[in-house]
Amino acid sequence: MNEKQIKLGFIGAGRVGTALATTLATRGYRITAVASRSHTSAARLAGMINGCHICTTLQQVAENADVIFITTPDDSIATVAASIAWQPHHWVIHCSGTHSLAVLAAAREKGAMVGSLHPLQSFADVAQAQANLPGSFFAIEAEGILFAFLKAIVSTLDGTSIVLQGRDKVLYHIAAVFACNYVVTLIKLAVDLWQSFAEPVEPTQAMAALTPLLNGMINNINTLGLPHALTGPISRGDKETISKHLRALEEHAPTLVELYKELGRQTIPIALAKGKLDNITAMKLYDLLANKE
Ligand SMILES: NC(=O)c1ccc[n+]([C@@H]2O[C@H](COP(=O)([O-])OP(=O)(O)OC[C@H]3O[C@@H](n4cnc5c(N)ncnc54)[C@H](OP(=O)(O)O)[C@@H]3O)[C@@H](O)[C@H]2O)c1
Known part of the structure; x- marks a missing residue:
């Protein structure tokens, strides 16, 4: 199979559609057709790739390509798949982290091969997506020749393939939400606390101060791994510090008390595994962080 001769639509x-299409085009793949909900988005993508045809209907993409990536939001994938008269020569791929191949049942029923290629990466906008896509890990769910095709795409993107079963997709996606999206949420909560200082600090300045801390933590994870990357009062068993935190939260941000306690309770086993915390102090920390409701 010469995958670079195959027509991709x-x-x-x-974000994902544009990054994937433009990066693959740069690396020698043939991108022949694109459609989107709006003509503007389709035209923007087509304008970045030589020979890419802007389609006015979804069906035209299937008529101008053999492998079709459905890179719409997750909730539209099934509807899009059901709206096309697929042929047995088509390969249809979605990029969702949470859907199994069942979401492409309409394409499979018409004889098309179906697969999934999920970049385990965060794409906040198109430019970020183009920068972050190469070198990512990609979860693949597919069979036979389509699996080989998707593995070749991952290699072209300097990525690493993970083989995933459809039944594991939801847990896999929850893990990504914890490791990525909710870290953003925690940073936002941290920046907000700086607004409660007696002398509030501009969010951009607070973010500038917190970013090296975040980068240091990522470096620690990269170099030391879990559990050794953990620092902070729970890893040291500093009960007084944690009591002070709880009193301050009650006063300035009471809605965060339960979240702080839950994260604290989840952190105790990591501190124990690191070996700096003894069992008696751990029990006292559990008591301090107990949900008293
Ligand atoms: N963003 C991430 O970090 C990320 C990471 C990994 C995987 N993914 C997955 O990648 C897929 C795409 O996500 P994304 O972040 O690229 O979404 P996105 O930036 O919102 O792009 C989705 C595109 O689909 C178009 N669209 C929406 N409904 C449509 C329909 N019914 N028919 C045709 N086009 C339609 C939109 O249209 P217009 O612009 O034309 O209005 C938009 O350009 C999702 O399955 C997502 O789970 C995302």
């Missing part, structure tokens, strides 16, 4: 010209 994209439905959904957003």
Whole structure:
């Protein structure tokens, strides 16, 4: 199989669709067709790739390509798949982290091969997506020749393949939400606390101060791994410090008390595994951080 001769089409010209199509085009793949909900998005993507045809209907993408990536939001994938008269020569791929191949049942029923290629990466906008896509890990769910095709794409993107069963997709996606999206939420909560200082600090300045801390933590994870990357009062068993935190939260941000306690309770086993915390102090920390409701 010379995968670079195969015609690829994209439905959904957003962050992932644009990054995948333009990066693959740069690396020698043939991107022949694109459609999106809006003509503007489709035209923007097509304008970045020589020979890419802007389609006015989704069906036209299937008529101008053999492998079609459905890169719409997750909730539209099944509807898009059901709206096309697929042929047995088509390969249809979605990029969702949470859907199994069942979401492409309409394409499979018409004889198309179906697969999933999920970049385990965070794409906040198109430019970030183009920068972050190469070198990522990609979860693949597919069979036979389509699996080989998707593995070749991952290699082209200097990525690493993970083989995933459809039944594991939801847990896999929850893990990504914890490791990525909710870290953003925690940073936002941290920045907000700086607004409660007696002398509030501009969010951009607070973010500038917190970013090296975040980067240091990522470096620690990269170099030391878990559990040794853990620092802070729980890893040291500093009960007085944690009591002070709880009193201050009650006063300035009472809605965060339960979240702080839950994260603290989840952190105790990591501190124990690191070996700096003894069992008696751990029990006292559990008591301090107990949900008293
Ligand atoms: N963003 C991430 O970090 C990330 C990471 C890994 C995987 N993914 C997955 O990648 C897929 C795409 O996500 P994304 O972040 O690229 O989304 P996105 O930026 O919102 O782009 C989705 C695109 O699909 C188009 N669209 C929406 N409904 C459509 C429909 N019914 N028919 C045709 N086009 C439609 C939109 O249209 P218009 O612009 O034309 O209005 C938009 O350009 C999702 O399955 C997502 O789970 C995302």
